[in-house]
Structures are given as C-alpha cells and as structure tokens.
Amino acid sequence: MDFSKVVVIGIFTIQVLITLCTVQSVSSAQSNLFREYIGAEFKNVKFSDVPIHSNVDFHFILSFTIDYDTSSSPSPTDGNFNVFWDTDNLTPDDVSSIKSQHPNVKVALSLGGDSIGDGQYVYFNPSSVDSWVSNAVSSLTNIIQQYNLDGIDIDYEHFQADPDTFSDCIGRLISTLKKNGVISFASIAPFDDDDVQSHYQALWNSHGKDIDFVNFQFYAYDQGTTVDQFMDYFATQRSNYEGGKILASFISDGSGGLAPQDGFFTACTRLRSRGHLGGIFVWSADDSKAEDFQYEKESQALLAIPH
Incomplete structure (x- = not known):
C-alpha cells in the first residue's frame, strides 16, 4: 500500500469536512x-398596513402579553398572562386573515x-x-390558541429575580410549549445592559438549544x-x-x-456578505406607519436577494 497516497487522501477528506462544516455554520x-x-403603542396600525415581501420569512410580533393584571394600577400575577396590545386592530380574526393571505407570514407574541x-416598569x-411556569404555560397556551399564534x-x-x-x-416555559406543540419557535430580545445581559446569558447558556432567534436591541446603543x-x-x-441567529435591528x-438613513443597510450588507446576518427586525410598526413603512420595504428587499 502506498501510504503517501493514503495521507494525501486523508488530508483532502479533512479539508472537505472542514469546508462543509464552515458552509453549514454560515448557512x-x-x-x-x-x-x-x-x-404596543395603540396607533391603530393593522397587519394589513405593513408591506410584506413574498420572498422573505415574515414574523409579526404582538406586543405585549404581560403577567400583570388589567386594573388601573397593574400588579404582577405570577405567570398569569393578559393581553396588553391593541386588541381593537389586532384580533384573532386579523391574525387568521393575514396568515391566509400571506403563506410566508407567522405571528408571535412578546x-x-x-x-x-x-x-410603570x-x-x-x-x-x-x-408556580410561575405552571401559570405561564396555562395562560399563554390559552392566548396562543385563541389567536392562532406560532411562537x-x-x-x-x-x-426582581436572579439570573x-x-x-x-x-427555559422551562419555552421547552414545555414546544414539547406540547403549542409553539414552533422562540426568541429573546436582550440589549446591552449588565443586569439584562446577566439574565439572558444565563438563559442562553442553559437553554440556548431551544431559542431560535436573538432579537438583539441594537437600537438601545447610543443615537448616532x-x-x-x-x-x-x-x-x-x-x-x-x-451559535445563535442574531438579527440586526x-x-x-x-x-x-444606527439609523437606516445613516448606514444601517450598509452594515447589513457587510454582515450578509460574511454569512452573519440572521435577519432584520424593527421596533416598531406603530411608529413606521407615519413614514409609510419606507425602511421595512428596504429591509425586505435586501433580505429577498438570493444568497
């Protein structure tokens, strides 16, 4: 046997495997x-107001459901969630309608x-x-099923709890809802604050495998x-x-x-060229309506370009 050929073949095989792993990681x-x-801001925005490009995966995120009561002086309810978004314009029927009109649309709640x-914070x-997990699983399952939500x-x-x-x-909430078939995806929305990061990184380190997207709030950095x-x-x-899918925002x-008019899309294009862009998210449709969703259109046009 010619061992030099074996060595060459072995090295080539390793190089191919490394290349495949790199491509898979980028992908x-x-x-x-x-x-x-x-x-969240009750500005009468509807799902149908927002432009939806057919060649992107599109998620609406209803904001917010909160484990507080709905009294005039709300207080915590230990995982019993109530709806606090604009229910006049964002109803279960509206969810069904937008999903039937656009097969690429999914709807989540935050x-x-x-x-x-x-x-009040x-x-x-x-x-x-x-107690919190039991109450949260029960109350959120009811809301998710009532609104026909996906994540x-x-x-x-x-x-007021440690990380x-x-x-x-x-972590238990996400894994239980997934195991029960109530949701198909979950995301987190941290930002660059020591207390916030300590909580979310503890969650990521222990349950990151169950978290599909990281909606990092890059707009919480300084203006300019x-x-x-x-x-x-x-x-x-x-x-x-x-290892997470990090979205630009x-x-x-x-x-x-970083504002859209100051180079946001330049940054996204650079990230995309490196295989690092997990997507784009916007806070929020309520404010974008006044500008006719100009930058939502531009974001989706960029994302729709074939890789």
Missing part, C-alpha cells in the same frame, strides 16, 4: 427573516416589555419557579452609532450568544442606534 447563521413588533400603564417577579418572544427588561431563576422559568461601531457591537453579541423613530 445556519444567515436567513431571510424579517420581524416586526406591532401593537412577553414582558419595558413598562405598563403610565410608565414591568418586572419579572415569580413567587417560585414551579413567543421574551422581552423582560427589569428583574438562575429567570433562566429556569423561561456609526457603521463600524455597529459591526463591532454585532461581533460582540455573536460571541455572547454563540433599528428603531423607527430614530431615537437610538
């Missing part, structure tokens, strides 16, 4: 996913958010892991962020949520981060 990180939060009522505040998004931003408790509660800064921020979050009112 898994990149997608044509576009996501839009909707309904948990938590920043505040409720007159600026929404806190993640379980009495115990078991959930986790957007708690204030905490391990948050990780246990949210440059393209180069954005690229650095994105690289940092790819490291923090290693902007805020419609231009109050933070």
